[in-house]
Structures are given as structure tokens and as C-alpha cells.
Amino acid sequence: MRREKDTWSYVNIWYLIIPLAYVTFLFLIPIFKMIYMSFFEFQGVGKALGVFTWHNYARFLMDPYYWKVLGLTVGLSFLSAVICAVMGYPVAYHLCRVNAKAKHILTALSILPLWVPITVRLFGLMSLVETGTLLAVELGLVYCGLPYMIMILTGPIGNVNRSVEEASYVCGAGFWTTFFRITFPLTIPGLVSGFMLVFALNTAAFVVPVILGNGKIITMTTLIQQQATYIYDWGFAASISVIFLIVSMIISNSGKLYDLWQARKAARSEKLLRTAVRGEGENL
Amino acid sequence: MDYQLELTNVAKHYRDFIAVDNVDLQIKKGEIISLLGSSGCGKTTTLRMIAGLIDPTRGTIRIQGQNMNGVPPHKRDISMVFQNYALFPHLSVYENIVYGLKMRKIRDKKVLMERAREMMDIVQLSGVENRLPRELSGGQQQRVSLARAMIVEPKVMLFDEPLSNLDAKLRERTRVEIRNLLKRMNVTAIYVTHDQEEALTISDRIAVMNKGKIEQITVPTELYTKPATKFIAGFVGHANFFEGTVQHVDGDRILVKSKGGHLIQAVVPGASQLSFGKEVTLAIRPENILAGGAGENRPNLVSGTVTARIYLGSTVRYLVDAGEGKEIEIDLQTKHLVDCGEGDTIHFSLDENNLILVDR
Numbered sequence: 001m002r003r004e005k006d007t008w009s010y011v012n013i014w015y016l017i018i019p020l021a022y023v024t025f026l027f028l029i030p031i032f033k034m035i036y037m038s039f040f041e042f043q044g045v046g047k048a049l050g051v052f053t054w055h056n057y058a059r060f061l062m063d064p065y066y067w068k069v070l071g072l073t074v075g076l077s078f079l080s081a082v083i084c085a086v087m088g089y090p091v092a093y094h095l096c097r098v099n100a101k102a103k104h105i106l107t108a109l110s111i112l113p114l115w116v117p118i119t120v121r122l123f124g125l126m127s128l129v130e131t132g133t134l135l136a137v138e139l140g141l142v143y144c145g146l147p148y149m150i151m152i153l154t155g156p157i158g159n160v161n162r163s164v165e166e167a168s169y170v171c172g173a174g175f176w177t178t179f180f181r182i183t184f185p186l187t188i189p190g191l192v193s194g195f196m197l198v199f200a201l202n203t204a205a206f207v208v209p210v211i212l213g214n215g216k217i218i219t220m221t222t223l224i225q226q227q228a229t230y231i232y233d234w235g236f237a238a239s240i241s242v243i244f245l246i247v248s249m250i251i252s253n254s255g256k257l258y259d260l261w262q263a264r265k266a267a268r269s270e271k272l273l274r275t276a277v278r279g280e281g282e283n284l
Numbered sequence: 285m286d287y288q289l290e291l292t293n294v295a296k297h298y299r300d301f302i303a304v305d306n307v308d309l310q311i312k313k314g315e316i317i318s319l320l321g322s323s324g325c326g327k328t329t330t331l332r333m334i335a336g337l338i339d340p341t342r343g344t345i346r347i348q349g350q351n352m353n354g355v356p357p358h359k360r361d362i363s364m365v366f367q368n369y370a371l372f373p374h375l376s377v378y379e380n381i382v383y384g385l386k387m388r389k390i391r392d393k394k395v396l397m398e399r400a401r402e403m404m405d406i407v408q409l410s411g412v413e414n415r416l417p418r419e420l421s422g423g424q425q426q427r428v429s430l431a432r433a434m435i436v437e438p439k440v441m442l443f444d445e446p447l448s449n450l451d452a453k454l455r456e457r458t459r460v461e462i463r464n465l466l467k468r469m470n471v472t473a474i475y476v477t478h479d480q481e482e483a484l485t486i487s488d489r490i491a492v493m494n495k496g497k498i499e500q501i502t503v504p505t506e507l508y509t510k511p512a513t514k515f516i517a518g519f520v521g522h523a524n525f526f527e528g529t530v531q532h533v534d535g536d537r538i539l540v541k542s543k544g545g546h547l548i549q550a551v552v553p554g555a556s557q558l559s560f561g562k563e564v565t566l567a568i569r570p571e572n573i574l575a576g577g578a579g580e581n582r583p584n585l586v587s588g589t590v591t592a593r594i595y596l597g598s599t600v601r602y603l604v605d606a607g608e609g610k611e612i613e614i615d616l617q618t619k620h621l622v623d624c625g626e627g628d629t630i631h632f633s634l635d636e637n638n639l640i641l642v643d644r
């Protein structure tokens with residue numbers, strides 16, 4: 001997949017100063033401060049930092065318990081993203097296939113949960129499932145991720161030209177063949193970005209594990225909160241945050257792996273075909 | 285008689301808008317029919333109903349005698365070239381072309397490639413088989429969609445303006461290739477086009493559509509010489525019209541008094557059924573108007589003022605104001621030019637044997 005670079009832009013470069021300053025003060029400075037802090041012994045709030053140490057990291061990496069928390073967080077989020085994709089795709093598909101008026105109404109309905117504050121929604125959910133269980137947390141994650149998944153998927157699915165599907169029917173393909181050979185492949189990039197978004201949202205979810213985990217299910221976010229606000233070990237909390245940050249970055253960029261894989265596959269099949277169609281070689 | 289494709293009373297309504305109105309069409313196996321008509325007259329809608337992409341509001345469509353109502357497109361064994369190409373954007377040219385064959389359960393790679401190569405030669409696409417559709421020019425994309433439709437040998441092939449994006453030379457070549465291929469495969473085809481010349485050269489019969497109705501179905505040679513309606517006479521080629529009332533009928537010969545006050549004699553087959561006082565419209569092609577003849581005793585002699593002189597290469601077209609706001613077009617061979625410029629008076633006569641009775 002090659003992308004041409006834009007050589008010019010409407011936006012005056014100096015306007016970028018404003019968001020840049022915003023990001024610097026509110027994001028970069030705190031994050032560097034946090035990374036810095038993660039390498040020192042924490043002496044207490046308001047006190048000077050102690051000596052340089054790797055201990056905060058070692059403590060996390062050596063203890064299987066913390067690995068389990070990380071694994072649980074990633075696992076729950078991954079599963080929830082998969083469930084959201086599986087449940088959201090048909091909804092998004094139908095949203096794109098009904099007439100314009102119905103589409104407005106159904107879209108509004110599917111994002112309706114987002115209008116209600118998350119705590120209110122989750123308290124509603126608490127009355128249905130037993131809190132403190134994996135099931136409860138997973139349900140909560142899916143519940144929060146689904147509207148985003150649906151909204152993201154309506155884009156690429158809506159962009160699939162209907163006449164391309166019609167062409168497939170006319171070529172002799174039935175509904176499912178058309179779906180799996182034409183519609184679905186065309187929406188995979190959208191599916192990947194929807195998946196990534198829900199996955200990232202889920203790993204960063206805080207209210208869900210707090211309310212539905214009820215102190216029994218500990219994820220990375222609640223672990224950090226525990227360390228920072230109950231145990232008052234900001235150094236350890238900072239090192240957990242850094243580890244979490246790195247893991248999230250790796251995961252959310254793994255979507256690029258898909259692009260890479262596609263490009264490689266395309267290159268390979270092209271080579272095969274070139275030799276074959278031109279009749280230069282018959283060994284396919 | 286068994287028809288390959290038969291449309292009976294087919295209509296399509298969009299709310300209260302009638303896109304296709306009571307179309308009847310019978311097509312024999314191996315026959316190529318052109319659907320000719322102006323933009324928005326319902327050509328694409330008709331094709332889409334035959335393909336099964338939309339349901340007719342009323343009427344039946346039969347393929348090889350089988351009622352197709354309710355049969356989904358992929359079970360009809362048809363293929364179609366879409367007006368907007370509708371190529372599969374994520375598949376290479378080669379994959380696009382063999383898609384229909386794969387759907388027909390042909391899995392042998394050798395066969396697929398053989399057929400694809402043959403098809404690509406016909407539409408002159410060799411060398412781009414690995415590109416994606418978006419890496420092709422408009423005309424190349426159109427040829428891919430043509431190849432994709434023609435590679436399967438279906439019961440009925442539908443073409444929706446398949447050559448609209450090619451340059452004149454390539455279009456002429458390709459339409460000959462299409463016709464040869466269709467004849468060789470003995471495939472029934474409906475070919476939609478705006479281009480009269482294309483319709484005349486490619487098809488066995490031409491159906492002219494107007495406002496959702498088929499106004500006439502006939503062989504190419506008759507369409508120009510014997511248009512059934514005023515619309516067709518004006519749509520296929522140019523025509524001058526004279527509306528008037530019948531004054532006298534004698535066998536095939538009639539005398540019509542036009543609204544402009546001219547008395548026009550015409551020899552038209554079937555004229556004997558007309559009666560005195562009937563309102564008729566006569567049409568004549570610009571090239572059947574003969575210039576000159578002032579003072580001679582020719583029938584249908586008219587005169588007017590030249591308002592424009594348009595050079596068309598082999599002919600020159602004169603626009604003549606014949607009084608009463610009537611504008612008449614006259615075509616003259618360039619080598620027989622009369623010495624007439626704008627503002628001059630020109631005399632001409634209407635060839636009585638080439639007057640056509642339209643809109644009876």
C-alpha cells in the first residue's frame with residue numbers, strides 16, 4: 001500500500017503552535033515527569049525523590065501476579081474487541097443498507113448509550129450481573145466498546161460501492177460468496193481500525209473494572225490507582241504506567257503489521273501471476 | 285417459438301414516477317438487440333430488471349421460457365457490463381476478469397489463464413493483468429468490465445453503454461470485436477447505447493426507447509428510412525417535420541396541407557388508410573431535400589431565407605427559415621454546393637418519395 005505525500009497544505013504551519021503547546025504542557029511534560037519518577041525510590045508526597053533505582057521495574061517484572069494483571073487486562077480487552085467486532089459488524093452492515101431515514105434513527109439508537117454517563121449505565125448493569133466477576137467486567141467492556149465499533153464500521157461498509165456487490169451477484173456469486181469475497185475484504189481496514197480503537201479504549205478502561213470488578217478484578221488501570229492513591233508508592237505506580245504505556249503502544253501499532261502483511265502478499269501474488277499469465281513459466 | 289429472453293408487459297414504477305412502462309420484447313437465441321434512447325428513458329432500469337437487481341412492478345421476464353420473477357441475479361446465468369464499470373477495487377485485473385468463471389466452479393488455473401488471456405487480447409488489455417482497477421485509465425477500466433462480463437458465456441449478456449469511455453477508433457474496433465465474439469459464442473445480448481452509429485453497426489435489431497416505452501423495434505436499415513414515430517425520426521439522425529391535414533388520398537399518394545400553408549405531396553405506403561382531414565406529421569431527412577428548381581414545375585417546391593450555413597466536411601448544412609417560424613435543415617454535398625450565403629433566398633423541393641409518415 002503506497003501513499004502519496006501531500007506537497008502542500010491549506011493550513012498555515014504556525015497555527016500548529018497552539019495544539020503543540022497544548023500537547024507539550026498537558027501530555028509530554030507530565031509523561032516525562034512520570035518516566036523520570038519511575039526510576040527513583042519514592043519517599044512520600046512532597047518529599048524529594050530518593051536514589052536512582054531499577055527496583056520499581058524489577059518488582060513488576062519479577063512478580064507473576066503483576067504479569068497476570070497485565071495478561072488479564074490485555075486478554076479481556078482483546079476478547080471484548082473481538083466480540084464487539086463480531087456483534088457490531090452485522091449491525092453496521094444493516095445500518096448501511098436501510099434507507100436514509102431509518103439509518104438516522106437506527107444510528108441514533110445505537111449510540112444512545114453514549115448519551116448516558118458511564119457510571120449511570122454501569123450501575124444499571126450492576127443490577128443484572130454479579131459484580132466482581134470476570135463476566136461482569138467483560139460485559140461492561142463490550143457494552144462500552146460496541147457503539148464505537150458500530151460507528152467506525154458504518155464508514156467503510158457504507159463506502160463499499162453497491163454496484164460492486166451487484167456486479168458480483170451478476171457474475172454468479174450468491175450473497176455469502178459476495179460478502180466474503182467482496183464486501184468483507186473491502187472493509188477489513190475499517191475493521192482493523194475499529195478493533196484497535198475498541199481494544200485501546202478497553203485497556204484504558206477504568207470505570208468499568210472499578211465498578212463491575214468491585215475490587216476483586218484488578219486490571220492495569222485499577223492497579224495503578226491502588227498503588228498511587230492507597231499505597232502511596234508513586235514510583236511503582238509510575239513504573240507500572242510506563243510498562244502499560246509501552247505495551248499499549250505496541251498493541252495499537254500492530255494494525256500496521258496488517259498493512260505490511262497485505263503489501264507483502266500483494267507483491268508475492270503479483271510475481272507469481274506475472275510469470276504465469278505471460279506464459280513464461282507453468283509451474284504454479 | 286421459444287425465445288431466449290422474453291419481456292411481457294414489464295413496468296417499473298418509482299412511487300408515481302414511471303421509469304419503464306409496459307415493455308414487450310422477444311429476443312431469439314444469439315440475437316443482439318440494441319436499446320437506444322435518450323438519457324433517463326429507462327434503459328438501465330430495464331437491464332437491471334432483466335439482471336434481477338431490481339424487481340419489476342409488474343409484468344414477467346422469461347429466460348429460456350422460465351419465469352424469472354423472484355429468481356436472484358446469481359441464479360439467472362446472465363452477465364452485465366455496468367455503466368459505471370463496478371470493478372472489484374481490491375482485486376487485480378486478472379482476478380476481476382476470471383471472477384465469473386470462478387463462480388461457475390471453474391477451478392483449473394490453466395483454463396482460467398487461457399480464457400483470461402484470450403479475453404484480454406480481444407479487449408486489448410494485455411500487460412495490465414496485475415494492476416488494481418484504480419491504477420487503470422477510465423477506458424481500460426471499461427474494457428476490464430467488458431472482459432469480465434464476456435468471459436462467461438451466459439444465457440443473456442447485458443451491456444450498459446460499454447464503450448462510452450473509449451476513443452472513437454478503439455470504440456469502432458471494439459464493437460466489431462464484441463459483435464464477432466457474441467456471434468461466435470451465439471449469445472443473446474442486449475446492448476444499451478446512446479450512440480446511433482454503434483447501435484446500427486452492432487445489433488441485429490434496434491429497440492428505440494422513449495420515456496420508458498419502446499417506440500419501435502426494427503432492423504438497423506429500417507430505423508433510419510422508416511421511423512415509426514416523430515421521436516424516432518428526430519432521435520435517429522436529423523429530420524424536418526411538417527404537420528398538417530390530409531387534403532387528398534389517392535392510393536399511396538397523399539396531399540397534405542401543412543400548418544405553414546405549403547401543399548405537400550408524398551408517396552407513403554399504407555396511405556390509403558388515411559382519410560380526408562386527418563392530422564398527420566410528415567418527416568424528411570435533410571439530405572432528401574433538393575436545392576434549386578426555382579421556376580421549374582417540380583412538386584413540393586418551397587423557398588426560404590438561409591439563416592446559417594454549417595460546414596460538416598462531406599456535406600454542408602443550411603438552416604433555412606421557411607416562414608411561420610419554421611426552420612428547415614438542408615444537407616448538400618460539398619461538391620454540389622449552391623452559391624448561397626446567410627440572408628440569401630434559397631429554393632428547394634422535398635422529394636416526394638422520401639417523405640415519411642410518422643405519428644399516424
Ligand SMILES: Nc1ncnc2c1ncn2[C@@H]1O[C@H](COP(=O)(O)OP(=O)(O)OP(=O)(O)O)[C@@H](O)[C@H]1O
Pocket residue numbers: 298301302303321322323324325326327328329330367
Ligand atoms: N431508485 C430510483 N428512484 C427513483 N427514480 C429512479 C430510480 N432509478 C432510476 N430512476 C429514474 O428512472 C428513469 C430511468 O432511469 P435509467 O437509469 O433507467 O435511465 P437510462 O435510460 O439508463 O439513462 P442514461 O442513458 O442516462 O443512463 C430516470 O428518470 C431516473 O431518474
Ligand SMILES: [Mg+2]
Pocket residue numbers: 327328329367444
Ligand atoms: Mg443508464
